[in-house]
Amino acid sequence: MRSLAMPPQGLPLSRMAPLGMLLGLLIASCFTFCLSRQNPEFALTNTEKSSTKETERKETTAEEELDPEVLEVFHPTHEWEPLRPGQAVPAGSHVRLNLQTGAREVKLQDEDKFRNNLKGSKKGKRLNINTNTYTSQDLKSALAKFKEGVETETSKEDKARQAEVKRLFRPIEELKKDFEELNVVIESDMQIMVRLINKFNSSSSSLEEKIAALFDLEYYVHQMDNAQDLFSFGGLQVVINGLNSTEPLVKEYAAFVLGAAFSSNPKVQVEAIEGGALQKLLVILATEQPLTAKKKVLFALCSLLRHFPYAQQQFLKLGGLQVLRSLVQEKGTEVLAVRVVTLLYDLVTEKMFAEEEAKLTREMSPEKLQQYRQVHLLPGLREQGWCEITAHLLALPEHDAREKVLQTLGTLLATCRDRFRQDPQLSRMLASLQAEYQALATLELQDGEDEGYFRELLGSINSLLKELR
Numbered sequence: 504m505r506s507l508a509m510p511p512q513g514l515p516l517s518r519m520a521p522l523g524m525l526l527g528l529l530i531a532s533c534f535t536f537c538l539s540r541q542n543p544e545f546a547l548t549n550t551e552k553s554s555t556k557e558t559e560r561k562e563t564t565a566e567e568e569l570d571p572e573v574l575e576v577f578h579p580t581h582e583w584e585p586l587r588p589g590q591a592v593p594a595g596s597h598v599r600l601n602l603q604t605g606a607r608e609v610k611l612q613d614e615d616k617f618r619n620n621l622k623g624s625k626k627g628k629r630l631n632i633n634t635n636t637y638t639s640q641d642l643k644s645a646l647a648k649f650k651e652g653v654e655t656e657t658s659k660e661d662k663a664r665q666a667e668v669k670r671l672f673r674p675i676e677e678l679k680k681d682f683e684e685l686n687v688v689i690e691s692d693m694q695i696m697v698r699l700i701n702k703f704n705s706s707s708s709s710l711e712e713k714i715a716a717l718f719d720l721e722y723y724v725h726q727m728d729n730a731q732d733l734f735s736f737g738g739l740q741v742v743i744n745g746l747n748s749t750e751p752l753v754k755e756y757a758a759f760v761l762g763a764a765f766s767s768n769p770k771v772q773v774e775a776i777e778g779g780a781l782q783k784l785l786v787i788l789a790t791e792q793p794l795t796a797k798k799k800v801l802f803a804l805c806s807l808l809r810h811f812p813y814a815q816q817q818f819l820k821l822g823g824l825q826v827l828r829s830l831v832q833e834k835g836t837e838v839l840a841v842r843v844v845t846l847l848y849d850l851v852t853e854k855m856f857a858e859e860e861a862k863l864t865r866e867m868s869p870e871k872l873q874q875y876r877q878v879h880l881l882p883g884l885r886e887q888g889w890c891e892i893t894a895h896l897l898a899l900p901e902h903d904a905r906e907k908v909l910q911t912l913g914t915l916l917a918t919c920r921d922r923f924r925q926d927p928q929l930s931r932m933l934a935s936l937q938a939e940y941q942a943l944a945t946l947e948l949q950d951g952e953d954e955g956y957f958r959e960l961l962g963s964i965n966s967l968l969k970e971l972r
């Protein structure tokens with residue numbers, strides 16, 4: 504999410520020059536083009552990503568930070584303000600990374616109209632203005648002209664004027680040629696990724712530049728074929744090796760990229776296992792690191808393990824359950840604990856579904872089923888005390904955290920029943936939660952909500968109590 508007016512990376516002023524020319528060209532040539540089609544064929548790089556990608560990115564960010572239903576929407580103003588984890592921003596907001604604090608900051612875009620006229624992009628093509636330079640003052644005056652043009656154009660239905668504009672309209676190929684002459688390059692996603700990886704891999708890049716490169720890269724690898732291309736030119740390994748960096752921020756943003764790249768992308772998941780990503784992720788989780796880094800690493804681990812039984816086996820072999828156990832038992836990691844429990848829930852149910860599916864449809868490949876059968880997750884969970892650990896997470900104060908824990912306790916019931924029965928703390932907690940949700944469910948009912956959230960939670964608690972009697 505970049506803006507011409509204030510690029511987060513701070514495009515050096517020295518690189519800003521024949522803007523007049525560039526904008527002149529845009530205004531003269533692209534003018535009707537942009538107006539007549541809400542979706543012009545290209546956009547200025549570092550301005551705006553296409554709206555579909557924007558949505559994708561937001562979804563993953565949401566998944567990575569918190570459940571979508573508890574996502575809080577942050578309403579930016581015209582000042583930079585810090586963005587807390589788990590907060591979502593409206594599309595088109597301007598986000599930057601503050602390297603001093605590691606926080607993300609957000610504000611409203613200033614030049615919305617301008618951007619709306621220029622934005623939108625054909626998949627994989629965008630205009631890179633790297634080699635050209637401009638100042639924000641140039642931009643503002645060009646913008647003023649541009650807006651004037653927009654108004655006269657839309658308000659008047661002057662035929663002659665339209666003909667004049669049509670005359671100025673030129674096909675996109677011609678435009679591209681003009682841009683090439685201006686040294687403005689239209690880069691493919693692949694070229695952009697290569698450039699970003701080179702930036703990140705270069706020893707002459709500053710920490711800030713490296714983080715910015717990873718931050719930008721994350722946006723590209725949401726697309727499955729981009730993530731596979733990243734592997735094919737060796738970029739994936741460079742990012743995986745970034746997990747070894749001594750800089751916590753590099754670890755964090757490398758994991759951020761990997762989490763997006765692995766997501767539902769089996770080819771990349773396989774390559775990542777080959778490239779040693781699993782060990783590196785576990786090492787980070789097992790050592791002293793900032794919580795923000797661990798969050799992103801846990802997210803990457805989840806994307807790597809989901810729907811990939813081979814990786815799950817390796818995870819168990821490498822002592823992944825012990826690593827996660829230490830993680831949830833550290834102080835101040837409650838937010839991670841809920842995610843860990845969610846991961847375990849997902850893995851347990853995934854394996855169950857695989858068995859079910861194999862029984863019902865015969866569509867599952869025998870190898871895949873075989874792979875799932877070799878994931879000995881439940882015995883491992885029982886041996887390593889996860890029955891108790893999970894049960895005690897019911898003490899978390901948030902309803903949605905308890906909901907996840909209750910769900911997981913239900914899934915572990917067959918494996919953990921005796922442990923649960925012998926756990927006095929669990930029965931006390933269940934009794935107290937039963938009373939609490941009984942009261943809340945009553946209130947909910949008074950509000951006319953007869954299939955409410957609290958009633959559902961109460962239902963889970965009641966059935967768990969019944970099973971443990």
Ligand SMILES: *[C@@H]1O[C@H](CO)[C@@H](O)[C@H](O)[C@H]1NC(C)=O
Nearest residue numbers: 700701704705736737738741
């Ligand atoms: C990254 O840098 C290393 C060492 O400078 C180099 O050997 C390697 O080829 C680079 N990788 C990529 C993908 O550019």
Ligand SMILES: *[C@@H]1O[C@H](CO)[C@@H](O)[C@H](O)[C@H]1NC(C)=O
Nearest residue numbers: 744746747748782783786787
């Ligand atoms: C990265 O870290 C892992 C685990 O800490 C270590 O085994 C490996 O040798 C390191 N690799 C590099 C390239 O430094």
